Amino acid sequence: MNAILGNRNALLGLVILAIFAAMALVGPIMVGDATAYVGSPLEPPSAAHWLGTNGQGQDVLAQTVAGARPTLAVGFIVGIAVVAIGAFIGTAAGYFGGRIDGALHLVINVFLVMPGLPLMVVIAAYLPPGPVTIAFVLILTGWAWSARVIRSQALALRKQDFVAASIVSGEGHLRIIVIEILPNLLPLVASAFIGATVYAIGAQVGLEFLGLGDVSQITWGTNLYWASNDAALLTGSWWTFVPTGACVALVGFAMALVNHAIDEIGNPRLAAQPAYERALERAGVEAGHATVVLKGKR
Amino acid sequence: MMDDEPVLEVERLSVAYLTGRGAVPAVDEVSLTIAPGEIVGLAGESGCGKSTLIRSILRVLPAPGAIIGGDVRIAGQDVLAMSERELQRLRWREVSWVSQSAMSSLNPVMTIGAQIEDVIEAHEGRNAKATTRAGELLDLVGVGARRLSAYPHELSGGQRQRVGIALALALSPRLIIMDEPTTALDVVVQKAILQRVVALQQERGFSVLFITHDLSLMLQLCARVGILYAGRLVEMGPASQIARAPQHPYTRGLLGSRLAHDSSGGSPRPIPGTPPDLLHLPPGCAFAPRCDRAVDDCRRSVPRLPTTAAEHRVACPVVS
Numbered sequence: 053m054n055a056i057l058g059n060r061n062a063l064l065g066l067v068i069l070a071i072f073a074a075m076a077l078v079g080p081i082m083v084g085d086a087t088a089y090v091g092s093p094l095e096p097p098s099a100a101h102w103l104g105t106n107g108q109g110q111d112v113l114a115q116t117v118a119g120a121r122p123t124l125a126v127g128f129i130v131g132i133a134v135v136a137i138g139a140f141i142g143t144a145a146g147y148f149g150g151r152i153d154g155a156l157h158l159v160i161n162v163f164l165v166m167p168g169l170p171l172m173v174v175i176a177a178y179l180p181p182g183p184v185t186i187a188f189v190l191i192l193t194g195w196a197w198s199a200r201v202i203r204s205q206a207l208a209l210r211k212q213d214f215v216a217a218s219i220v221s222g223e224g225h226l227r228i229i230v231i232e233i234l235p236n237l238l239p240l241v242a243s244a245f246i247g248a249t250v251y252a253i254g255a256q257v258g259l260e261f262l263g264l265g266d267v268s269q270i271t272w273g274t275n276l277y278w279a280s281n282d283a284a285l286l287t288g289s290w291w292t293f294v295p296t297g298a299c300v301a302l303v304g305f306a307m308a309l310v311n312h313a314i315d316e317i318g319n320p321r322l323a324a325q326p327a328y329e330r331a332l333e334r335a336g337v338e339a340g341h342a343t344v345v346l347k348g349k350r
Numbered sequence: 351m352m353d354d355e356p357v358l359e360v361e362r363l364s365v366a367y368l369t370g371r372g373a374v375p376a377v378d379e380v381s382l383t384i385a386p387g388e389i390v391g392l393a394g395e396s397g398c399g400k401s402t403l404i405r406s407i408l409r410v411l412p413a414p415g416a417i418i419g420g421d422v423r424i425a426g427q428d429v430l431a432m433s434e435r436e437l438q439r440l441r442w443r444e445v446s447w448v449s450q451s452a453m454s455s456l457n458p459v460m461t462i463g464a465q466i467e468d469v470i471e472a473h474e475g476r477n478a479k480a481t482t483r484a485g486e487l488l489d490l491v492g493v494g495a496r497r498l499s500a501y502p503h504e505l506s507g508g509q510r511q512r513v514g515i516a517l518a519l520a521l522s523p524r525l526i527i528m529d530e531p532t533t534a535l536d537v538v539v540q541k542a543i544l545q546r547v548v549a550l551q552q553e554r555g556f557s558v559l560f561i562t563h564d565l566s567l568m569l570q571l572c573a574r575v576g577i578l579y580a581g582r583l584v585e586m587g588p589a590s591q592i593a594r595a596p597q598h599p600y601t602r603g604l605l606g607s608r609l610a611h612d613s614s615g616g617s618p619r620p621i622p623g624t625p626p627d628l629l630h631l632p633p634g635c636a637f638a639p640r641c642d643r644a645v646d647d648c649r650r651s652v653p654r655l656p657t658t659a660a661e662h663r664v665a666c667p668v669v670s
Binding site for chain 2: 324325326327328331332339340341342343344345346347
C-alpha cells in the first residue's frame with residue numbers, strides 16, 4: 053500500500069478515480085434531478101447552467117454527473133466478472149492440463165476468434181435494451197482474452213518446483229490453485245482487471261452511443277447518443293458532448309496510470325528508469341545498448 | 351603489439367546505479383592490471399560488485415548502471431571511448447565471457463554446433479571451416495566433436511559449462527572473463543573443468559579474470575588475487591601470500607570463515623555483522639563497523655590500495 057501511495061503516477065490516478073467515485077456516489081444528490089427541463093434547448097454555458105443545456109433543455113452538468121453511476125457501475129462489474137471468469141477458467145486450464153485444458157482452451161479460442169464488435173451489436177440489439185444486457189454482452193465477448201493470458205501464465209507456474217513440492221506434500225488441487233498459484237498471478241490479474249474495466253467503459257459508451265442501450269436512462273453513452281441525435285455537432289454545441297467525453301477519457305487515463313504504477317512496483321528496474329534518464333539528459337549522453345559512460349559529466 | 355603490454359588495464363573505475371533514491375556506488379575506484387598469460391581472481395561476497403565490475407569492463411551492464419569515472423583498456427584499446435560497433439568487434443575477438451549459468455546462455459532450440467559456428471561467422475563472415483573449428487573446440491574442452499549436433503537439453507550441466515568455455519575460446523581472445531563458471535556444478539565436475547581451463551591456458555597463453563565467492567578454489571587456481579568489499583578493492587596480491595598471510599581484516603575474516611579441510615583448523619569463525627547498504631556507506635573504510643581492529647583513523651577517510659609497485663598491497667591504515 054505504501055508503495056502505491058509513494059508512487060506519483062499511482063497517486064494521481066487514484067485521486068482522479070476517487071473524485072469520480074465520489075461523483076458517482078453522492079453527485080446525483082448535489083446536482084438535483086437530471087431529467088428536469090430547466091431551460092431552452094442548447095443554451096451555451098452560463099452562470100445558471102455551468103455546462104449549458106442539451107437539446108432537450110436539460111442541464112448538461114447534472115446529466116454528466118448523473119451518468120457517472122450507471123456507467124462506472126457497469127464498467128467495474130464487467131471488469132470484475134471478466135477477470136473472475138478469466139482467472140477461474142485460465143487457472144483451471146493451465147493447472148489441470150490435458151483434456152480439461154484441451155476443452156477449455158478450445159472454448160477460449162472460439163470466443164477469441166469471434167469478431168467482438170459485430171457480435172456485441174447483434175446481441176445487444178436482440179436482447180431487451182438496458183444496463184444488464186450491456187454488461188452481459190461485454191462479459192460474454194470480453195472474458196476469453198483474460199482467460200487466455202492467465203492460462204499461459206498458470207501453465208508456466210504449473211511447472212515450477214514449488215507447485216511440484218506442494219503436490220508431493222499432499223495439498224489438494226483447490227488449495228494449490230488458490231494459495232500457491234493465484235497469488236503469483238496477482239499483478240497480471242490486477243492489470244487484466246484494469247484493462248477489462250477500461251475496455252468495458254469504452255465499449256459500453258460505444259454501444260449506447262449507437263442507440264443499443266436503454267436511451268431513456270441517463271448514462272455517459274446515452275448522453276452522447278442524445279447529443280448526436282439533437283444535432284450537437286451541426287449546431288456546434290460542443291458543451292453537450294465534451295464534458296461526457298472528457299469524463300470517459302479521464303477515467304481511462306487514471307486507470308492507465310494505476311496500471312503503469314502496478315508495473316513499476318512489480319518491476320523495480322522500471323521504477324529506476326526515470327532517474328536514470330534524467331541523469332543521462334543532464335550529462336547530455338544518449339542511452340544505447342552499451343553501458344553509458346558519464347566520466348566527468350556529473 | 352608488444353608482448354608484455356597488459357591485456358586488461360582498469361584504472362580507478364567507478365560504476366553507479368542511477369536510481370530514484372540516488373546513485374548507488376556499486377564499484378568505487380577499482381584498479382586492476384592483467385598481464386598476458388596471467389590468471390587473476392577477484393573474490394568477495396554477494397553484492398560486493400564483482401559482476402557489476404566485469405559487466406562494466408565489457409560495457410554490457412544494463413540500465414540504470416552507468417560508468418561514472420576511470421578508464422578501461424583491453425589490449426591497449428580504450429573501451430570507454432568505443433562506439434557500439436567498435437565494442438562489437440572488440441568483444442569475443444579480444445575478450446570473451448563465460449557466464450554464471452551456461453544453462454541460460456545457450457539457446458535451447460539451436461544445436462551447440464550451430465551456436466559455436468554462429469559466433470565464428472558473426473565475426474569472420476560465412477566460413478566453410480566454421481563447422482570443423484566448432485568440432486575442434488568441443489574436442490578441446492572435452493565434450494567431443496560428435497556432440498556438435500546435440501541440443502543444450504541433451505547435455506549435462508558440466509557439459510554445458512564446457513560448451514560455454516568452448517564458445518569463449520572460439521576466436522582465441524587474449525582475455526577470458528569467467529563469472530563464477532562452476533558455481534552450479536558439483537566439486538568433481540568443477541575440478542575437471544578448471545583443470546581443463548588451466549591446461550588450455552598454458553597451451554594457448556590467454557589471460558583469465560576469474561570471479562568467484564569460493565575463496566579456496568580461487569587461491570588454488572589464480573596467480574594473483576584481489577578481494578572486493580562494498581565495491582572497493584581492499585587487498586591485492588599473490589595468491590600464495592594471501593593464503594598464507596592475509597593482511598586486511600576482511601580477507602582474514604573471509605579465510606577464517608571457511609570450513610577447514612582437515613581437523614586442524616577448528617570450527618569456522620563467521621564475520622560479525624552484514625555487508626553495508628551501498629546507499630548509506632559508512633564514512634571512511636566500509637568495513638570499519640564490522641572490524642574488530644578499527645581505529646578512529648578508519649572512519650575518517652576511505653583507505654585505498656597504495657599505488658606502489660609492491661606485489662602485495664592492502665587498503666587498511668591499521669595493518670599497513
